[in-house]
Amino acid sequence: MKVFIIGIGLIGGSFAIDIKAAFNEAKIYGIDRSDENLEKALGLGLIDHKSSFDELDKADVVIVAIPVDTTVEILPMILDNIHDDCLVFDAGSTKGKLCDTISQHPKRRNYLAAHPIAGTEFSGPQAAIANLYRGKTNIICEVEKTAFKLQERGMEIFSRLGMRIRYMDPSSHDKHIAYVSHLSHISSFMLGKTVIEKEKNERDIFDMAGSGFASTVRLAKSSPAMWTPIFKHNKNNVIETLEEYIANLEQFKKLMKEDNFDEIYKEMEDTNHIKAILKGIT
Amino acid sequence: MKVFIIGIGLIGGSFAIDIKAAFNEAKIYGIDRSDENLEKALGLGLIDHKSSFDELDKADVVIVAIPVDTTVEILPMILDNIHDDCLVFDAGSTKGKLCDTISQHPKRRNYLAAHPIAGTEFSGPQAAIANLYRGKTNIICEVEKTAFKLQERGMEIFSRLGMRIRYMDPSSHDKHIAYVSHLSHISSFMLGKTVIEKEKNERDIFDMAGSGFASTVRLAKSSPAMWTPIFKHNKNNVIETLEEYIANLEQFKKLMKEDNFDEIYKEMEDTNHIKAILKGIT
Incomplete structure (x- = not known):
């Protein structure tokens, strides 16, 4: 099985590790716009061969693990270049725009829209780790639009990597994921910003911050190159979550100003839930 | 050394474990308004004896590890009851109101205002763990107001438990800690609230939420009984941090609405810092 991975960073590289472990006969071909990343991936043993779009017609599976805006840009070209029996899936955090883009493509049935809910705040080939996907949910959108035989090939991979499958339409996916993932990233980035702005003396942050702060701002280490396109794609949903989040913070501030600490207690107690x-989330 | 611990939960219980390990001759006496907690603490081996305020005159060290409002309430009574050579320190997350309260107390020099930056989101005696304080910062306020001999006793304990000491005045402490701790808790609670309100179907949260969300809302599991008094004590500082945080979120939303994704990229890149x-924070 020839597996081409486009974008050999945290997500693509972790797929490479697990697929090589789960499929003896798999050969991994890496494509990346950074030759430095490709060399690193080769050095780390993530990929067997450096490759390029010219060789896509050799692929049995293509995994697209690059920022979502670039995926939208190049997915039609990828589909143009694969052979009829090749499965293409992506791992992007938004699904609506992507599914729209290729809805009329003659090779639509070769594509499976996937979103493995897995990752860390690190990026690049050196961030790739084994078993990143084990026990995690993989959300599949518009499964009925993928050729049955290729669905099976995808499921075999996801199953051997230990993922749980959940089916969802792209617009529900984008709406829910705005709450449980995109908003978390913004809250974390803005928390980091607020503290950095205030505490010019970083020694103070370092000395006074505990594990609670570290946990809450962990996502503020995430890659802007990956996250800017996600916010762009999911603009309306993300703005809606932000509005609700800000309204809740305003309400909390109002309760503080009114010395209504009974209600503040209640809010926290309700949320303890x-x-x-x-x-079960690890 | 007879060590009385008032409030035998996560913080007090973890002190008990480490002090017993570090001082062979230490005997731990537990005082708690919940007899159930005391029984648990005895069963877990955290304390050697159940005790009460009537016995405080036997204490060489008293550790106050209860919500900050109750500490303000009972600290004068504690000082009234100890003998002249007893050290009292607390572990509260606000220091201004506490230091004010006992500033004129005849036994002011028996008290050391401390804030170990350590904890987890869990509470109660069963949450107590060994080495909670190892490598953590302990902020000491108004050290000059504590009798030198008792400072030394405190430092011996903190040092054997592996803590780094940092000195600060109470009002700076309360201002900085609002940013690096109190605000994190509110951002986490309100994030949890926003998502719970939206996702009535909890199965969706569970299936779609990854480790990023878990990390960002971890603090929303914290105890309202502990946190409500902290917000009350540090009201003005906390409101200020909330205002700045909300302003940053509003600004982010504005950039999203204006499709200014270059600036959004830049904001995230700056915060990656x-x-x-x-x-070094673990």
């Missing part, structure tokens, strides 16, 4: 929800 | 600051 998140414990039960988080059980 | 938090990586360097977080290095």
